[in-house]
Each structure stands twice: as C-alpha cells, then as structure tokens.
Amino acid sequence: MTTLRPVALVTGASSGIGKASALALAEAGFEVVGTSRDTSRADPLDGVTLLDLDVASDASVATAVRDVIGRLGRIDVLVNNAGMGAIGAAEESSLAQAQDIFNVNVFGVMRMTTAVLPHMRAQGRGRIINISSVVGFLPSPYMAVYAASKHAIEGYSESLDHEVRVHGVRALLVEPAYTNTGFEANSSRPDTPLQVYADQRRAFDRMMESAIRDGDDPAIVAEVIVAAATDPKPKLRYTAGPTAGRASLLRRIAPARVFDQQIRKLNQLAG
Template sequence: MATTRPVALVTGASSGIGKETARAFVAAGFEVIGTGRKTSGLTPPAGVTYLDLDVASDDSATAAVAEVIDRFGRIDVLVNNAGIGSAGAVEENSVAQAQSVLNINVLGVMRMTKAVLPHMRAQGGGRVINISSVLGVAPQPFMALYVASKHAIEGYSESLDHEVREHGVRVLIVQPAYTKTSFDTNAMQPDTPLPLYAERRRVFDEVMAEAMKDGDDPAVVAKAIVTAATDKKPKLRYTAGPLASRVTTARRLVPAGTFDKQIRKNNRLPA
C-alpha cells in the first residue's frame, strides 16, 4: 500500500512527547506510524498507525522497518524518541543497569538508524531526528547514566550527519528541557542504593518533581521535531522551548566556573 504522502516513523509514540509528535506529523500531512513495546489495547491518535517495536532488539528493529516499507513503500522521517530515564548516584547504579539504559537510549537509536539508512539512501533522501536533551550538553547529578546516553547521541548524530549528507540524508538533533510527561516517575531507580546518598537522592527527587511540574508541554517538543523534519534548510540542532534555549546558550557562553556553580545551586548541593 504505497502512499503519496511523506511517511514518518516515530518510536516511543504511545505517550508523552512521542504521542504528541505523531499527532503533529498527521497535522503536517504525513502518513504516521507510531511504535511502542506493546500497543495492543491502545487507541492511537487519529491518522496514526501503531506498530509493536522493542528498540533493544536487533530483530524487532529490523522487522519494524521492513514492515513499514512493505506497507507504505518508504520512510521519509525517522524520529528516535523511545528512551528511558535513570536516577541515583553512579555508585548506586550497577553495570547491568548502565548496560540496560545504554542499550535502549543509545544502541536503540543506532539499531533503528542502521535499519532505515539503506532505504533513505535508495530513495535519495530522508531525515533521522534523534531526541537528545539539554542534558546532552550539560551535566545533571544523580542522572549520570541518562546524561551519558544523551551525550553519546549528540556525538553520534553529528558525526553520522557528515557521513550521509551527500546521499540526501540528514541526521538532526532535537533538545528538549524538562517536559510535562511521566518521564521522572518511569525512570530506572538505583538497584544498589546506599544510605550515604539517601538524603541527596531525596532532594534530587524534589528538584526533579518541581522541574517537571513547571516543564514544557509535549506539544512544544513535537513542534520542534516537525520543524526539523520539514525545514528546507535544516539545522543540526533544534532546541525545544525557552528553557532549552537558555541552557544550551549558557553552556556555550557562560564561563565554566559560573556554569558549575549554577548546576550546584539548582540541585541544592553544597558550594
């Protein structure tokens, strides 16, 4: 069932940013396929087709892309949005936890990207949009695994973009700040908690809850993603919302010592 409309494949589209992004692509005139690990029983937004996908599985990633190509004839935009948060001090996260976070947040992006690139090159164009974060350029105590994954996505995306640009494919980055989703409540908790960090973790939970409460609507991020997908002259990075813009600008322009002090102040850490 080939389509004359552009086709967008959005991972992690069963809720939050992914679901709003799927809606936004429909409004922009795209054929939209949204994925989740288990979509049976879920009602997709109008105009969206749901598809099961586990980005932590090579076979699942390959099969999902093949099914989209078979059903719709092409993939013009891949949005790598599926991911998982992490909490806890580094000492409290086992290596197994680190492997799990990186397998989803980094290797998941790589699996999906490798699966779509041959098709995009063959059709002479396409865009891969990787959802990073302001934490892809800034630190966040007690979220080191997640921060590491987003720093990795930044470097991977920028490097890959240079490799595939001559084939008509662009790899772009969208950087949200805090967004009103269930991200914090669904984050992976430390599997080896230490009393030493218990109070700092409690404070971190308070800081994070306040930040999420005051965060951007997911539609703000969705708008930035669709802009990245449709810009005639795309930029490598798109910030989503005013806070994201302020943080990324400060990271570039504010002296390192000043930026460091602000991180500690924001997280209620001793000077």
C-alpha cells in the first residue's frame, strides 16, 4: 500500500510532545505513524497508526522503518522525539546509567537517522526533526548527563544538516523549554546518590516540579514541529515557546558573567 499524502514517522508518540506532534501532523495532512516501545499500553490516536519500536535496539529500528516503507511507500518526515530524562548531580550517575541515557537520547536518534536516510536520499527529499531542548545550548546543573545528551544532538544535527542538504534532505532542531508533560516524574534518578548533594538536589526537584507544572502545553511544541516539517525554507533551529525564545536570546547576547549569574540564580545555587 502507498499513499499520496506525505508520511511522518514520530518516535515516542504515546504521550507528551510525541503524542501532540503526531496528532498535529495528522491534522496538517500527513499520514502519520507513531511509535512506542509497547503500543498495547498506548491510547489510540485519531489519524495515527501506532507501531512498536525501541530506539535502543538496532533490530527494532530496522524492522520498524522497513515496515513503514513497505506499508506506505516512503518516509518524508522523521521526528526523533523518543528520549529519557535524568535528574541528579553529575557525580551521582554511574557510567552505566549515563550510557543507558545516551543509548536512547543520542544513539537512538542516530539509529533512526541512519535507517531513514537511504530512502530520503533516494527520493530526493526529507526532513529529520530532532527534539532537543534549551539544555542543548544551556548548562543545567543537576541534569548534567541529560544536558550532555542534548548538546550531543545539537552538534550531530547541525553537522548532519550540512552533509545531507545536497540530497534534498534537512536535519532540523526543535528546542522546547519546560513543557507540561510527565518529564520530571518519569526522569531517572541517581543510581549512586551522595549525601553532599542531597539538599541541593531536593531544591532542584522542587524547582523542576513547579516549572513542568507551569510549563508550555505540548501543543505549542507540536505546532513548531509542524512548522519545521512544512516550512518552504526551513530554519536549522526552532525554539518552542516564549521561555525557550528568551533563553536562546540570553545565550546569544548576555555577557558571560551575567549569563553565569542567571544560571546560578535560576537553579538556586549558592556562591
């Protein structure tokens, strides 16, 4: 079976930003396939076909991409949304824990990208939209491992975009700030917690809980993802929501000393 509509593949589509973006792309006229590690536990989505996929598995990625192309004939847009959160001081996360996070947040994106690129190059068009974060360009104390994974995605995406543009393919970044999802509650916690960081970590947890609760609706981020998928002249980076826009501006124009002070103030750090 093939379709005349453009095809979008969205990873991590069972909740949050992924769910909102899958629905928004379907509303915008895309044939949408949304993935989850276990679709039997996911609610049905209007206009979205759900497919099992574990981005941490080479075999699962290859099978899913092959299935989508077999069913629909092509993939025009890939939204790499699946990811893991992680909260805790850098010293409190073991190397094994950090590797698990990178295996999803970084290598999962690479697996998906490598799987779809041959098809996009062959058809002479395609967009790979990687969901980054403001902590892809900002430091985030007590989220060092997560921030490192998003910094990696920023460097990978920008480099990739230069490589594939000649083939009609673009690699783009969407950078949300705090979004009202289950991010904070679902983030992994330190597997080697240290008492010396306990008080500050608890303060950070309270700040994050409040920020996520008062954060942007996932639909705001989904609207930006649709723009990245459809803009005639796409930008490399799309900030999503007013907080992300302000953070990006601060990063670009604030003197280093002022920027450093603002980061410490935001995160309620002494000194």
